[in-house]
Amino acid sequence: MKTIKDVAAVAGVSVASVSRAMNNPSTVSPENLKRINAAIRKLGYAPNKIARSLKVQTSKSVAVMVPDISNPFHLKVIKGAESVLAAAGYTLFIMDTEESAEKEARSLRDLLDRQIDGLVYVPVLTNDRLPPILSANQLPLVFVDRFLGTEHDSIRGNNAAGISMLYRYLIAKGHRTIALIGGPDFSQIGRERNEAFRSLAFQEDGSHAQALMRTGDFTVEGGYRLARELVLSGVAMDAVLATNNLLGIGALKAFRELGIRVPINLELAVFDEIGELVDPPIPHVRQQAFEMGAQATRFLLERIGGDSGPARTVLFEPLLFTPEHYKKFS
Amino acid sequence: MKTIKDVAAVAGVSVASVSRAMNNPSTVSPENLKRINAAIRKLGYAPNKIARSLKVQTSKSVAVMVPDISNPFHLKVIKGAESVLAAAGYTLFIMDTEESAEKEARSLRDLLDRQIDGLVYVPVLTNDRLPPILSANQLPLVFVDRFLGTEHDSIRGNNAAGISMLYRYLIAKGHRTIALIGGPDFSQIGRERNEAFRSLAFQEDGSHAQALMRTGDFTVEGGYRLARELVLSGVAMDAVLATNNLLGIGALKAFRELGIRVPINLELAVFDEIGELVDPPIPHVRQQAFEMGAQATRFLLERIGGDSGPARTVLFEPLLFTPEHYKKFS
DNA sequence: TAAGGTTTTGTAAACGTTTACAGGAGAAGG
DNA sequence: CCTTCTCCTGTAAACGTTTACAAAACCTTA
Incomplete structure (x- = not known):
């Protein structure tokens, strides 16, 4: 060299x-x-950028850290970040924390040591507070989707609105009893979505709360298990609402395995995209993940540039997609 | 700090x-x-790892560089790499080159400047030779899937075997005329798969070559366009073989849009996974992407450790999945 | 042509580590 | 008690940059 x-x-x-x-x-x-x-x-x-960074304490690089790179939602957040960074001349490091707080901490340490300038941050679910490494070093960061209640910019989806769209869609189709397959209540977004459902479904009558809500991890296995339990418990229901794509995928698998035809025997609606090739299409709300990643990155660049105004929160509205939409286009 | x-x-x-x-x-x-x-x-x-790297010229980090992070195949390669690196105490940087040689060169420069120790490398398609930056600095690297004919380890899928499995499956189901939707001949893997098909389908009679082979970019749009063209050209065919997942997805979209029921009116078989939720399932061969990523990374760590033996090539056999498989499990 | 100003240049310190080298302290052996 | 050896320690140079500072070179202008 x-x-x-x-x-x-x-x-x-x-x-x-x-x-x-x-x-x-x-x-x-x-x-x-x-x-x-x-x-x-x-x-x-x-x-040699290493030597340069050592001197100028900056590296013209940012990272995007997501808990699961194979989740299409996170993937699109990354793509959104890439789209704005390419223009700005920054290098993007993609970190996959695999929903492990430990791995997350290790990665953060590493990024910090490498003089990363900022972070687009989807924290792992089990964190309810900022990792110590981050509170010790005031690295510019912007939350996406999930957040930890700190004084940082955050880009979020309107969870209550998304659940409401799905719920009203199912009601409009004439469904009477709707079961929820939800994420963990200890996480912000899990809780928000569960509570949105609660306030819609149990307005008049709270008696079905136990029977018609099941919550677990935001994983395919979780969805599979909860769906199975619901079916095997023998409760009557004509629609199921899954509060994220992984839960939805797991539920769909379980239903197919149990010989339940979706949507003929049971209707399934999902928060987040479940894959565009599912036929017949599953009604779902889609988050504007790409735009969320892009917006977060724009905020981040502003912060890196020195903007120290008050923390901002932007709420993106999810979009409802139904089988009727697809008919229109085919 | x-x-x-x-x-x-x-x-x-x-x-x-x-x-x-x-x-x-x-x-x-x-x-x-x-x-x-x-x-x-x-x-x-x-x-401070930056200062440390400057002195010791090593960084305990490697990168995996893929042309499209949203392609499930590449995603699994990444996951495979992660699985072996986590144990070895290395940090992994994921780089998405978005099939752009320019972006690839920029990223390589950046990684090199950051004293990356090695690279798990899926080059962009348009490269037919090692990017100059790489030939100038002998960075340890291992190719996955694609390769550039240099003296480096490479982990590859048995493309000919995969095509053959799909072809024989279709023949066994009684299909007479099979059309190919293939990738570009200027790329190694595109060519390998196309040629495998050629040598199978045109053994006796080469006259259908033009009518029954269409090639284009390895993209969803490419698959969509080629499938449309095939159908609209009015040629008779009872099965289509797409040589990668993106082409397959595009083709499936086109068929649905044109009102062609798969597999009733036309059978579709795909190289690579197309998404597990497609119903009824599409016959396909699945590459052992996770294992390929893991093996590549193991080789890479050996090279970083100083092993300078001759270049190795490992061929992974693809696995055939058919609707019959799924029936067995449901 | 001398004084003053402006532009361009080189020297050297700094960033946070690692490591060759030499020196000091103590132990062991005669 | 002196020598030799071992073990531990600190000093200082090095990695490849950037940048404050001062010196040098070049213009203007009177």
């Missing part, structure tokens, strides 16, 4: 001039500039 | 001793070791 010294030697100037030529071209004389650039090309020199 | 100097001051020793205490504990006296560790804990000190 060539260093700045090699360039300086070839161009016959000091290292300082080379550095200036790259970072502040106007402060070096035209003829030297030319010679330096020629030397750079000749040697194929590229500055 | 605390530095090693702070620790040294608190512990009342020199910075060298602190450094030794962390990297070579046996070379420092027990009482000093205790004092130093106490100071570290007290200050919440963690060594």
